[in-house]
Amino acid sequence: MKAFTFALLTMVFWGLAPVFAKIGLIKTDPFIGLALRTFVISGIILLYGILTGKLGGLAQLDFRSAAFLAGEGIFASLLGHLAYYHALKLDETSRIVPIVAAFPLVTVAVALLFLGEKFNWYKLLGTLFIIAGILLIKK
Template identity: 50%
Template sequence: MNIYLFAFLAMVFWGLAPVFGKIGLTKVSPLIGLYVRTFVVAAILLVYGVLSGQIKNLTYVGRTDILYLAGEAVFASLLGHLAYFFALKSGAASRVVPFIAAYPLVTFLVGVSFLGEKLTLMKGAGAGLVVLGLLFLMR
């Protein structure tokens, strides 16, 4: 499988999703929007998991893995998406989405600071360009 095909598909899907989100949030609160979004995804995953038999593999997931995945779920799927919906409801999608898409900057900083990942000139320059882009978006 081609990783670039999947990366391209993710880009397209994540690029289209805010259009639906912006329209869907016009008459509902961000919290209700998150309820609907989460319910739809959970229902689809449950049906697929049951029909494909993949759901039985949940028994093989270790406790440590569950804790880390739960942490990722709280930060990304709950807190991150709730903050995103609040921003999207009030702001222009063309400003909100590129700003939020700078989240790898946070991962970069945490990786270098706490995971012992190496800081190189190119990585630092890339992070600097992201910060510069954020400053442009804020104007």
């Protein structure tokens, strides 16, 4: 139940965030928007880490874990968000967000190919529904 609650919270937060981004980008270059977002979040994370004492956990990270987490940050927080901010700047939020939210298509394919996760018909059906949704929104 805890995982489901966190997933619902994520849905709400990620559902609200594009509206803030779209409004913030009206008079702002996407790079500047991303830089500001990154500075604010970095400050909050740093403060939280100091106040809770969790920042010391960075010293315990092994190289492989650190490299993969850094790679995730580069793909998601840098490249992904920069492309996303450009898309939001150029088109309607209600068209961009559903397309962006189709990222599970990539995740499922990579997880099946490289993580050895098991295929099942529910994953295929879900993937087809996502593709259908993208095609409908694109029109």
